[in-house]
Amino acid sequence: MSTPQVAVVIPTYNGRRDLERLLDSLALQTATFDTLIVDSSSSDGTFELACARCPRVQRIDSKDFNHGGTRQWMVEHNPGYELYVFMTQDAYLDDPDGIANIVRPFADEQVGAVCGRQLPHLDATPLAEHARLFNYPPDSQVKSLADAPRLGIKTAFISNSFSAYRRQALMQVGGFPQHVILSEDMYVAAKMLQAGWKVAYEGSARCRHSHNYSLGEEFRRYFDIGVFHAREPWIRQQFGGAGGEGLRYVISELKFLGPARCLAWPGSLWRNAVKLLAYKLSQQERHLPRRLKKNLGMYKRYWDSPHA
Structure with a gap:
C-alpha cells in the first residue's frame, strides 16, 4: 500500500479530553490521511490515549517543545507526504469534509499554505465568539505578495490550530523556525509569499477552536x-x-x-x-x-x- 500524501500532525500536552474529541472528529472524515501525534511527556493519560487511537505517536520531553521546532521536527522525521495539516489538540473538525476542504486549494500548484476557518466553541463567551467570526469569515480567498498593499499584514495571516502546508514550499523557505516565541505559522506564510508562493484561506474547511481568555x-x-x-x-x-x-x-x-x-x-x-x-x-x-x-x-x- 502506498503512503498517503496527506498527514495530519497534532502536538499534544496534558489534553486528554480535548484530544479524544479531536480524534473522534478525524475518524469521521471523508479524506484519506495519516494521523501523526507528538506528545510532550503528558502526565494525564494523553499519551496513552494517543497510542491507543493512533499508530504513529512520538514522544519528546516537555522541556524540548518548541512551537516551530517541534512542528519542523515532525515534518523531517515523517517524510513521504506532500501535504501536512497541522492542528492543535483543543480544536476539532466541524464536519466530515474538513480535511478534504483544507487540502483542496493545493490543486493550484502555486499554493504553498492554506488556513482553515475557525468557528467558536459552543461554550465560547460573546467576546471569544466575536473574535472568531471577525477573523475567520466564510468567504475563501487566495493571496499573493501583490495583495500586500491592499490587505497589509493580513496577507500572511494563518493559524497553527488548523492549517496545511505543501512540503516543497515549506522546505524551500527553511521550514518552521525554532527561534520565534510563537507565530511560526505567520513566519512561514510570509516567507512563502516572499518566495513567490500563494497562501490560501479556505472558508469551507471548518474547525471549532476558541479561547475564553481572562x-x-x-x-x-x-x-x-x-x-x-x-x-x-x-x-x-x-x-x-x-x-x-x-x-x-x-x-x-x-x-x-x-x-x-x-x-x-x-x-x-x-x-x-x-x-x-x-x-x-x-x-x-x-x-x-x-x-x-x-x-x-x-x-x-x-x-x-x-x-x-
Missing part, C-alpha cells in the same frame, strides 16, 4: 505577539501594519454585542485597551529584563531557551 491571559498573549513582531520587523516592513484593523475590530465587537448587551461594552473597551498596552509594551522588550518578560508573557519556557 484579562490577564489576554495581556500575556498579546505581549508574546508583540515580542514576535519586535524581533521579526521584516514582516511589517514587507507587508505593512494592521492598517486600522484594530479600530475596525473594536467597532465590530461593539456592534456584535449590540444594545441588548450594552453593559458589556465597558469591559470590551477595557479588554482591547489591555491588549494594545501589552503589544506596545512588548515593542520595547529589548529594554526589559528577561525575568520580567518571562512574567509578562504566556509562553514562559521560551525565555529559558537559547533563542530568548
Whole structure:
C-alpha cells in the first residue's frame, strides 16, 4: 500500500479530553490521511490515549517543545507526504469534509499554505465568539505578495490550530523556525509569499477552536505577539501594519454585542485597551529584563531557551 500524501500532525500536552474529541472528529472524515501525534511527556493519560487511537505517536520531553521546532521536527522525521495539516489538540473538525476542504486549494500548484476557518466553541463567551467570526469569515480567498498593499499584514495571516502546508514550499523557505516565541505559522506564510508562493484561506474547511481568555491571559498573549513582531520587523516592513484593523475590530465587537448587551461594552473597551498596552509594551522588550518578560508573557519556557 502506498503512503498517503496527506498527514495530519497534532502536538499534544496534558489534553486528554480535548484530544479524544479531536480524534473522534478525524475518524469521521471523508479524506484519506495519516494521523501523526507528538506528545510532550503528558502526565494525564494523553499519551496513552494517543497510542491507543493512533499508530504513529512520538514522544519528546516537555522541556524540548518548541512551537516551530517541534512542528519542523515532525515534518523531517515523517517524510513521504506532500501535504501536512497541522492542528492543535483543543480544536476539532466541524464536519466530515474538513480535511478534504483544507487540502483542496493545493490543486493550484502555486499554493504553498492554506488556513482553515475557525468557528467558536459552543461554550465560547460573546467576546471569544466575536473574535472568531471577525477573523475567520466564510468567504475563501487566495493571496499573493501583490495583495500586500491592499490587505497589509493580513496577507500572511494563518493559524497553527488548523492549517496545511505543501512540503516543497515549506522546505524551500527553511521550514518552521525554532527561534520565534510563537507565530511560526505567520513566519512561514510570509516567507512563502516572499518566495513567490500563494497562501490560501479556505472558508469551507471548518474547525471549532476558541479561547475564553481572562484579562490577564489576554495581556500575556498579546505581549508574546508583540515580542514576535519586535524581533521579526521584516514582516511589517514587507507587508505593512494592521492598517486600522484594530479600530475596525473594536467597532465590530461593539456592534456584535449590540444594545441588548450594552453593559458589556465597558469591559470590551477595557479588554482591547489591555491588549494594545501589552503589544506596545512588548515593542520595547529589548529594554526589559528577561525575568520580567518571562512574567509578562504566556509562553514562559521560551525565555529559558537559547533563542530568548
